[in-house]
Amino acid sequence: MKLKTNVTKLVGKVIVPGDKSISHRSIMLGAMAYGTTVVNNFLLAEDCLETVILFKTLGADIEVDSETATVTINGGGLQSLTQPNEDLYVGNSGTTMRLGLGVLSGVPFMTRFKGDESLSKRPMERVMAPLREMMAITFSEKGGDTPPIIMLGTSRLRGRTHKMTVASAQVKSAILLAGLSATGETVVEELEQTRNHTEQMIQQFGGELTVSDKTIRLIGPQVLTGTTVVVPGDISSAAYFIAAGVLVKDSEITLPNIGLNPTRTGILNVLESMGAQYKIKNKTEGSEPRGTIKVCSSDLKATTIEGNIIPTLIDELPIIALLATQADGKTIIKDAAELKVKETNRIDLTAEELNKMGAKVTPTEDGLIIEGPTPLKAAKVSSHGDHRLGMMLSVAALLVKDGDVELENVDSIRVSYPSFIEDLTNLVESK
Ligand SMILES: O=C(O)C1=C[C@@H](OP(=O)(O)O)[C@@H](O)[C@H](O)C1
Numbered sequence: 001m002k003l004k005t006n007v008t009k010l011v012g013k014v015i016v017p018g019d020k021s022i023s024h025r026s027i028m029l030g031a032m033a034y035g036t037t038v039v040n041n042f043l044l045a046e047d048c049l050e051t052v053i054l055f056k057t058l059g060a061d062i063e064v065d066s067e068t069a070t071v072t073i074n075g076g077g078l079q080s081l082t083q084p085n086e087d088l089y090v091g092n093s094g095t096t097m098r099l100g101l102g103v104l105s106g107v108p109f110m111t112r113f114k115g116d117e118s119l120s121k122r123p124m125e126r127v128m129a130p131l132r133e134m135m136a137i138t139f140s141e142k143g144g145d146t147p148p149i150i151m152l153g154t155s156r157l158r159g160r161t162h163k164m165t166v167a168s169a170q171v172k173s174a175i176l177l178a179g180l181s182a183t184g185e186t187v188v189e190e191l192e193q194t195r196n197h198t199e200q201m202i203q204q205f206g207g208e209l210t211v212s213d214k215t216i217r218l219i220g221p222q223v224l225t226g227t228t229v230v231v232p233g234d235i236s237s238a239a240y241f242i243a244a245g246v247l248v249k250d251s252e253i254t255l256p257n258i259g260l261n262p263t264r265t266g267i268l269n270v271l272e273s274m275g276a277q278y279k280i281k282n283k284t285e286g287s288e289p290r291g292t293i294k295v296c297s298s299d300l301k302a303t304t305i306e307g308n309i310i311p312t313l314i315d316e317l318p319i320i321a322l323l324a325t326q327a328d329g330k331t332i333i334k335d336a337a338e339l340k341v342k343e344t345n346r347i348d349l350t351a352e353e354l355n356k357m358g359a360k361v362t363p364t365e366d367g368l369i370i371e372g373p374t375p376l377k378a379a380k381v382s383s384h385g386d387h388r389l390g391m392m393l394s395v396a397a398l399l400v401k402d403g404d405v406e407l408e409n410v411d412s413i414r415v416s417y418p419s420f421i422e423d424l425t426n427l428v429e430s431k
């Protein structure tokens with residue numbers, strides 16, 4: 001697809017779709033709970049629909065109203081799920097597979113999880129190992145770390161203490177979801193604090209847990225009750241418009257109703273340290289705060305991004321790398337080796353694709369070094385099937401003055417944001 005280039009100004013408002021992490025969890029917890037759960041502003045994108053399909057295949061009563069982005073789940077508790085007579089195919093969605101394994105470790109039947117080509121290369125032992133300690137039988141069919149994964153759950157799951165060896169909200173969440181049906185205390189000691197939606201939402205569904213610093217404790221088994229979830233706009237999707245607004249001269253973009261959970265807002269801290277101009281308005285209080293983000297074009301300076309901020313902006317690092325190509329000086333991103341095991345190796349491919357456009361990005365073992373500012377030029381680029389690379393490159397193209405930017409495999413964007421290109425184009429046309 002030929003991307004929009006040479007854009008002089010972006011003005012307007014974008015209603016960013018619902019948060020992906022919260023949408024996934026609302027289906028899982030809704031299916032584990034007793035009673036009705038209503039999810040408003042559910043993310044109608046491929047990844048979250050994989051979670052809907054997964055739980056429908058397991059017999060859950062789920063209705064999706066695409067017109068209103070509302071999902072209704074009539075939950076009958078975990079034990080009402082039934083053994084499917086087919087494989088559980090979850091497409092490109094790591095969250096669906098990892099959290100799904102956690103949920104199904106607590107039911108006494110066998111399932112076989114499969115994913116697409118990208119997911120079939122992603123590490124699953126990080127989730128299987130703790131679930132095995134809790135007494136589930138689970139292994140990779142190929143004998144290694146990657147899908148297909150066999151899960152033989154049990155109604156005799158045992159609570160255990162887990163010291164995390166990787167900063168991953170998906171691993172933490174899989175353990176906590178398993179802990180809900182385990183007997184005794186499940187403890188997770190995090191390496192770094194990661195997004196805490198699972199902890200917040202378990203409590204919203206009437207469950208109990210305690211959080212002290214980076215340690216989460218939960219005593220099982222627990223009974224959850226259906227509730228209403230109002231999903232905020234996804235800050236990870238908003239990040240592309242934030243970057244576009246900052247980078248394209250004379251721009252002003254308003255993004256209402258964005259989730260501002262502090263375990264997700266690392267990008268805002270980075271914007272501040274790069275000198276970007278943004279404002280937050282109408283911020284609500286509570287466990288999942290939300291507010292309006294307003295950004296306008298800004299001159300940027302380089303920064304260093306490392307340590308415990310990394311999990312709070314992990315999915316935003318490709319778009320932050322683009323911001324850094326336009327910043328004055330050398331930006332250093334480190335402690336982000338996890339980027340190598342996302343939908344693609346986002347360290348190597350962020351560098352490779354931006355460099356095709358004339359950027360100076362050097363991949364390292366655990367991050368990127370970006371020298372800026374560099375003008376970006378016409379090129380043929382690819383998302384490599386990774387939605388976040390596709391969206392980042394679409395924003396990069398806006399800055400190209402002469403010639404075309406052709407993006408290969410634009411369809412991958414549907415994984416998290418089906419109307420992204422349309423929403424970006426509307427901002428260009430509203431000038
Ligand atoms: O828990 C979640 O919803 C997610 C956690 C992160 O993955 P890791 O847990 O692998 O870091 C993130 O990259 C992913 O997009 C969603």
Ligand SMILES: C=C(OP(=O)(O)O)C(=O)O
Pocket residue numbers: 047092093094095096315342343388416
């Ligand atoms: C890594 C991501 O998702 P998942 O792990 O669910 O595939 C992402 O959305 O960037």
